[in-house]
Amino acid sequence: MPYKxxxxxxxxxxxxxxxxxxxxxxxxxxxxSSLKAMPDFxxxxxxxxxxxxxxxxxxxxxxxxxxxxxxxxxALREVADGRDISETDEKLLLGRKLITDAKDVYAEVKALEGxxxxxxxxxxxxxxxWRNIRLREYNVAAAGKAPFPGKLHxxxxxxxxxxxxxxxxxxTETAGPLVESSFWNFDALYQPQxxxxxxxxxxxYMTTPSSxxxxxxxxxxxxxxxxxxxxxxxxxxxxxxxxxxxxxxxVLRTHTTSVSARTMHGLKPPAKAFCIGRVFRNESxxxxxxxxxxxxxxxxxxxHVTFRDLLGYLREFYSRMGFEKVRFRPGYFPYTEMSxxxxxxxxxxxxxxxxxxxxxxxxxxxxxxxxSCPVLAWGLGLERLAMLMLDLKDIRNFYYRNDLGMLRRAPxxx
Amino acid sequence: MAIVEFSLKDLExxxxxxxxxxxxxxRIPMMGSPLEKAERGRVWFEVFPNRPDMxxxxxxxxxxxxxxxxxxRTYSVQQGGIRMDVSPSVKQVRxxxxxxxxxxxxxxxxxxxxxxxTQEKLHDTLGRKRRKVAIGVHDLDKVKPPFTYKAVxxxxxxxxxxxxxxxxxxxxxxxxxxxxQAYAHVLAGSKLWPVIxxxxxxxxxxxxxxxxxxxxxxxxxxxxxxxxxxxxxxxxKQALNILVTSFAERGFCIESVxxxxxxxxxxxxxxxKVKADYVNALLGVDLTETKITQLLSRMGIxxxxxxxxxxxxxxxxxxxxxxxxxxAIAYGYQNFNAEKPRGTTIARRLETKEWTNxxxxxxxxxxxxxxxxxxxxxxxxxxxxxxxxxxCEIANSVTAECTQCRTWLMPSLLRTFSQNMHVEYPxxxxxxxxxxxxxxxxxxxxxIIRKIAAAxxxxxxxxxxxxxxxxxxxxxxxxxxxxxxxxxxSFIRGRCAKVMARxxxxxxxxxxxxxxxxxxxEKPVAAFELEAxxx
Numbered sequence: 001m002p003y004k005x006x007x008x009x010x011x012x013x014x015x016x017x018x019x020x021x022x023x024x025x026x027x028x029x030x031x032x033s034s035l036k037a038m039p040d041f042x043x044x045x046x047x048x049x050x051x052x053x054x055x056x057x058x059x060x061x062x063x064x065x066x067x068x069x070x071x072x073x074x075a076l077r078e079v080a081d082g083r084d085i086s087e088t089d090e091k092l093l094l095g096r097k098l099i100t101d102a103k104d105v106y107a108e109v110k111a112l113e114g115x116x117x118x119x120x121x122x123x124x125x126x127x128x129x130w131r132n133i134r135l136r137e138y139n140v141a142a143a144g145k146a147p148f149p150g151k152l153h154x155x156x157x158x159x160x161x162x163x164x165x166x167x168x169x170x171x172t173e174t175a176g177p178l179v180e181s182s183f184w185n186f187d188a189l190y191q192p193q194x195x196x197x198x199x200x201x202x203x204x205y206m207t208t209p210s211s212x213x214x215x216x217x218x219x220x221x222x223x224x225x226x227x228x229x230x231x232x233x234x235x236x237x238x239x240x241x242x243x244x245x246x247x248x249x250x251v252l253r254t255h256t257t258s259v260s261a262r263t264m265h266g267l268k269p270p271a272k273a274f275c276i277g278r279v280f281r282n283e284s285x286x287x288x289x290x291x292x293x294x295x296x297x298x299x300x301x302x303x304h305v306t307f308r309d310l311l312g313y314l315r316e317f318y319s320r321m322g323f324e325k326v327r328f329r330p331g332y333f334p335y336t337e338m339s340x341x342x343x344x345x346x347x348x349x350x351x352x353x354x355x356x357x358x359x360x361x362x363x364x365x366x367x368x369x370x371x372s373c374p375v376l377a378w379g380l381g382l383e384r385l386a387m388l389m390l391d392l393k394d395i396r397n398f399y400y401r402n403d404l405g406m407l408r409r410a411p412x413x414x
Numbered sequence: 415m416a417i418v419e420f421s422l423k424d425l426e427x428x429x430x431x432x433x434x435x436x437x438x439x440x441r442i443p444m445m446g447s448p449l450e451k452a453e454r455g456r457v458w459f460e461v462f463p464n465r466p467d468m469x470x471x472x473x474x475x476x477x478x479x480x481x482x483x484x485x486x487r488t489y490s491v492q493q494g495g496i497r498m499d500v501s502p503s504v505k506q507v508r509x510x511x512x513x514x515x516x517x518x519x520x521x522x523x524x525x526x527x528x529x530x531x532t533q534e535k536l537h538d539t540l541g542r543k544r545r546k547v548a549i550g551v552h553d554l555d556k557v558k559p560p561f562t563y564k565a566v567x568x569x570x571x572x573x574x575x576x577x578x579x580x581x582x583x584x585x586x587x588x589x590x591x592x593x594x595q596a597y598a599h600v601l602a603g604s605k606l607w608p609v610i611x612x613x614x615x616x617x618x619x620x621x622x623x624x625x626x627x628x629x630x631x632x633x634x635x636x637x638x639x640x641x642x643x644x645x646x647x648x649x650x651k652q653a654l655n656i657l658v659t660s661f662a663e664r665g666f667c668i669e670s671v672x673x674x675x676x677x678x679x680x681x682x683x684x685x686x687k688v689k690a691d692y693v694n695a696l697l698g699v700d701l702t703e704t705k706i707t708q709l710l711s712r713m714g715i716x717x718x719x720x721x722x723x724x725x726x727x728x729x730x731x732x733x734x735x736x737x738x739x740x741x742a743i744a745y746g747y748q749n750f751n752a753e754k755p756r757g758t759t760i761a762r763r764l765e766t767k768e769w770t771n772x773x774x775x776x777x778x779x780x781x782x783x784x785x786x787x788x789x790x791x792x793x794x795x796x797x798x799x800x801x802x803x804x805x806c807e808i809a810n811s812v813t814a815e816c817t818q819c820r821t822w823l824m825p826s827l828l829r830t831f832s833q834n835m836h837v838e839y840p841x842x843x844x845x846x847x848x849x850x851x852x853x854x855x856x857x858x859x860x861x862i863i864r865k866i867a868a869a870x871x872x873x874x875x876x877x878x879x880x881x882x883x884x885x886x887x888x889x890x891x892x893x894x895x896x897x898x899x900x901x902x903x904s905f906i907r908g909r910c911a912k913v914m915a916r917x918x919x920x921x922x923x924x925x926x927x928x929x930x931x932x933x934x935x936e937k938p939v940a941a942f943e944l945e946a947x948x949x
Contacts, residue, residue, distance in 0.1 A: 150781040150842065152774055160771070170759040173767060178789070178850050179806055179819065179860035194542055196463070200810045208807040208852050209859020235733035239648055250859055252790075252808070252819070272759045278789050278848070284812050291816050292790055302757060306698025307742060311752035328747040330446030330739075332462030337735040338697075338742050341448075360696070362735060374696070402785040404834040404841055 009098035018044035176259035181212030222368035252280035297379030356380025428475030464730035472663035500674035501564035548622030552629030565606035573617035709744035787826035790816035800903035819850035840872030869941035880940035920944035
């Protein structure tokens with residue numbers, strides 16, 4: 001078994017055993033009090049008596065014999081030279097803690113006993129050495145260098161907050177196509193085929209895919225009738241010839257209302273649904289505009305809801321977004337009547353901020369989709385909300401430019 | 415979105431009352447026309463597309479006057495002797511026309527300014543940039559009725575267009591005149607083009623392009639002739655009604671014209687049945703017929719015994735719901751008692767969203783920062799990545815950066831690195847998002863694929879780190895997988911593996927230097943991208 005000298009062992013090897021030095025020094029009987037100043041006196045006296053070299057009587061130490069050799073010293077030398085020693089010597093030296101298992105994992109920290117150290121290590125704790133060391137005090141006022149955290153994007157957090165708000169209010173989550181037919185994006189929402197929003201200047205049209213399939217002839221015909229003559233809703237309709245080929249044109253959806261239309265189709269009240277997703281407008285990439293952004297929209301189908309319920313849902317929704325003060329202005333959307341533009345009080349800016357749109361779907365929208373009850377709907381663009389919350393001015397901070405410096409610093413509690 | 419600009423003084427004169435700061439900032443917006451700004455005696459309002467009648471100062475003032483409690487004014491049309499013959503030749507190119515004469519005109523600077531703005535805004539909105547409706551306003555005394563509306567061969571007619579000094583034929587006007595260049599496309603595809611001429615054959619107008627210099631309206635103009643041409647008879651009629659009633663608001667007289675046997679303008683109101691019960695049920699209120707009558711009169715609508723008479727300048731009323739909205743606006747949105755949500759429904763979450771959220775948490779936990787990039791891309795998603803592929807293609811993008819839908823996320827991550835070369839390294843980023851692929855079998859011709867991609871960039875970024883991250887991510891998501899050596903145009907040969915698992919598929923590897931160079935990157939990048947497989 002390999003051993004190594006302990007600090008005490010090393011010292012003895014250099015200077016001799018305490019009892020060795022003691023017996024050499026002790027030529028005649030001497031009083032304990034006169035010997036006490038000797039280094040390692042207690043250890044030396046104990047071993048000298050144990051080995052029968054001296055007797056102690058009445059405070060006087062009397063030498064009996066001088067040994068011819070010192071087996072411990074020889075054994076220490078052997079260990080120091082890396083040679084094996086006898087089992088008897090092992091016992092002896094281990095007993096006196098002059099040698100130690102060379103594999104003693106704590107040897108190093110034990111060496112630190114009594115001193116001041118910078119780091120508290122696991123070895124110090126396990127070996128118990130911690131009891132005999134002092135831990136250096138730090139400058140605790142100085143903050144360390146910040147690591148690069150892995151985090152979610154602020155928009156993800158806002159999306160999650162809105163998602164949870166809708167779920168808490170009993171709304172089922174829905175999703176729909178990003179490449180959408182004009183039928184679902186416009187026609188099913190009673191937007192006439194010459195509506196400015198359908199212009200090439202506003203909407204992305206596709207070359208691939210080149211055409212979409214229309215839904216069932218019954219639904220298509222009902223939508224056609226609504227456009228042309230009101231389709232039995234009591235409306236005059238838009239009074240023009242509706243063209244199914246225009247409805248087949250694929251677009252990148254311009255709003256999540258297309259998903260609401262798909263969801264509404266054949267849905268039985270009472271029902272609530274919401275959708276959060278990317279929408280697209282044919283705009284250039286500038287300080288205030290992006291060709292894509294994220295929209296959220298919720299709908300409520302219920303036989304018994306009125307305009308007052310719409311306002312109530314809006315209040316509840318916005319309060320869950322942290323806006324306690326909400327007011328309502330008339331707005332305009334081609335597919336709702338009693339269209340509302342909600343404004344929320346934004347305390348940080350001390351201003352009313354227009355945030356989103358709402359309304360009740362027109363019968364020209366709902367009836368062709370097989371819905372005969374009132375439908376409440378509202379939605380908003382998330383980037384505007386996010387810019388307010390994060391105090392950003394340039395919308396290109398989203399999607400177009402991901403500034404990692406900003407994202408690393410961004411708070412995740414909004 | 416139309417923003418109209420008025421002189422506040424003119425607006426007040428037309429409304430017959432002073433307009434206070436409170437009127438401008440609080441009461442008028444509650445009609446549905448928010449104040450955009452007010453400075454130096456001028457005001458700017460937003461007018462929604464359903465109210466083109468409010469695009470003119472006169473129409474706006476009329477709506478304000480009534481909303482603030484003023485009376486409803488009715489307009490009379492004098493029967494005039496002017497005739498306008500309509501040739502069948504216009505059917506193929508611009509079939510609809512209506513006309514009116516306006517007498518005793520006194521064109522103040524405010525009136526001229528308003529007329530110009532009204533005409534421009536009506537062209538842009540109701541007129542769909544002159545395709546559906548175009549308006550010509552003429553000095554009636556410069557020409558001799560009867561007039562003729564006909565379609566002619568472009569070279570056969572020559573006249574001096576407004577703002578020019580020499581005669582040009584219709585072709586020359588379309589090629590050389592600014593308005594011709596701007597609007598000639600409206601007539602594209604037609605061999606014969608429309609003109610309006612007088613008894614002597616002089617040209618009043620070449621709709622929808624330009625009027626003749628001959629009938630230029632000046633300060634001294636006493637009588638006006640208005641032509642409205644287009645492709646929709648109802649839109650043409652609406653535009654004319656809005657214009658003539660605007661003139662009537664300034665005290666001018668409206669005189670009818672016999673257009674091909676019909677008398678225009680026709681200002682008879684639209685009648686629509688609206689039951690009080692219906693309005694009350696929709697709005698959740700309990701209004702009496704009398705109260706509804708009072709409220710609707712503030713919107714210019716006469717209501718009695720379940721019948722609403724909607725003035726001829728209103729173009730937006732199609733259904734009794736539109737009348738209910740006017741009741742609501744007059745009642746005041748701020749006066750409705752919001753009803754706390756009631757009724758029980760059970761919410762359901764989309765599993766794909768839940769899965770994505772878990773995946774995002776796993777990646778963030780590995781020290782990767784989430785980025786959110788554009789779904790719009792361009793061919794660089796293939797060419798700069800050393801791969802080939804098919805994407806959904808956009809026909810008409812105004813931005814060269816956005817001509818395709820992205821099919822994978824890796825290009826966006828490399829682009830993000832290229833935008834952040836000044837930010838401290840190592841950079842670890844990920845994105846979870848939708849990609850779109852052409853799909854002939856899908857209803858819309860395209861299908862959405864949900865992908866997740868992660869990348870690390872820095873001096874020591876490499877396969878060992880990214881494959882370790884992949885392994886940790888897959889462990890977190892509970893997905894057993896194997897890596898099989900693979901070839902991929904974006905990844906270094908011998909340092910790329912295919913990710914094989916039951917629920918996902920993808921690649922992991924070190925990005926090729928030529929790809930890094932294409933993105934202007936200077937530090938190595940290692941990355942993986944996975945797509946969720948459909949069950």
